Amino acid sequence: MVELSTSYFEPRALTVAPQLLNKVIIADGAVSGRIIEVEAYEGADDPASHGFGGPTDRNRVMFGPSGHLYVYFVYGMHWCANVVCGEPEVCSAVLIRALEPVSGLDPMRMRRGEDRRDRELCDGPAKLCQALNITGVDNGIALRDGRVRIVDDGVAPPLSPVRTPRVGISKATERRWRFIVPDGAREL
DNA sequence: TAAAAGATCCCCT
DNA sequence: GGGGATCTTTTAT
Numbered sequence: 001m002v003e004l005s006t007s008y009f010e011p012r013a014l015t016v017a018p019q020l021l022n023k024v025i026i027a028d029g030a031v032s033g034r035i036i037e038v039e040a041y042e043g044a045d046d047p048a049s050h051g052f053g054g055p056t057d058r059n060r061v062m063f064g065p066s067g068h069l070y071v072y073f074v075y076g077m078h079w080c081a082n083v084v085c086g087e088p089e090v091c092s093a094v095l096i097r098a099l100e101p102v103s104g105l106d107p108m109r110m111r112r113g114e115d116r117r118d119r120e121l122c123d124g125p126a127k128l129c130q131a132l133n134i135t136g137v138d139n140g141i142a143l144r145d146g147r148v149r150i151v152d153d154g155v156a157p158p159l160s161p162v163r164t165p166r167v168g169i170s171k172a173t174e175r176r177w178r179f180i181v182p183d184g185a186r187e188l
Numbered sequence: 189t190a191a192a193a194g195a196t197c198c199c200c201t
Numbered sequence: 202g203g204g205g206a207t208c209t210t211t212t213a214t
Contacts, residue, residue: 039195048195058210076198076207082195095195126196168195 002152002175009066013040013085018104020083020094022155024102027132027148031107031120033099036181041082043091045141047171051091061140062091069148071129071139078126080135083143083150086088097125097167097178107133158182172181 004023009016017040026032033151043051044060050072061070062084069092070082099122101108107134108121109129111118114146129135143149162180166174 041195050195053211057198058211072195073209074194076194076209078207080195097195119199166195170193 002145003148004178006065006067006142009045009083009085009143010087011059011085012090013042013094016040016083017094017177018161020096020150021157021161021181023150023157024153025099025148025150025176027098027104027134030134031104033128033131033155034102035096035098035150035177036100036183037096037098038179039095039097040177040179041166046175048166048169048175049091049093051093057177059091059110062093063089064140065093067142067143068136069134069143069146071134071136072125073136079129079131079135080125081138081148095125096128098123098180099128099131101131114141121128149180 007117014123017038020035020038023035024032025035041049043049043150046052051062055063061068063086066085068084071079074080082093082095084093101118109116112121112131122131158181163176165176165179166178
């Protein structure tokens with residue numbers, strides 16, 4: 001179990017995104033899941049990104065130093081979490097879209113609903129935030145030694161991740177910037 | 189000042 | 202497979 005260094009996130013999101021597959025994200029040291037689906041979002045050159053058009057109150061964290069968490073509120077009721085990448089001032093982030101639960105299934109189920117099957121606990125960007133209790137309070141926090149961390153437990157990223165267009169966007173749909181662990185691609 | 193869309197999810201049929 | 206929930210941000214008048 002090696003926690004990822006801050007420099008791990010310095011390349012652009014498009015580079016970091018596939019490398020995050022099969023890493024493990026841990027909240028409060030007890031609730032964790034393996035990352036099986038991500039999407040890359042860039043800044044000035046990506047019309048689907050929150051950072052397109054420059055920094056605002058909402059997206060400011062995306063323009064900050066890498067290795068921090070960008071959490072945003074969407075659809076009036078959901079939180080989604082990104083890992084900020086790239087050099088400071090450069091807008092770049094990886095949206096965490098799905099996890100395979102690893103530990104802390106009980107607290108996850110407590111927050112997600114007692115009737116959830118294991119797979120339903122973290123199989124969506126807002127679901128995993130609810131499972132890990134990630135909210136706007138966590139926007140801008142550093143990952144390294146933080147409440148939410150990402151570690152490498154020795155499982156390598158897939159050699160050939162499944163690539164598709166990003167979900168839920170209407171612009172730049174020709175860019176296949178969604179990456180999925182092949183075994184995790186069952187929902188396709 | 190108003191309207192619409194949005195990096196979603198859940199329940200119903 | 203379809204629609205409602207629910208509210209912030211962005212864009213249009």
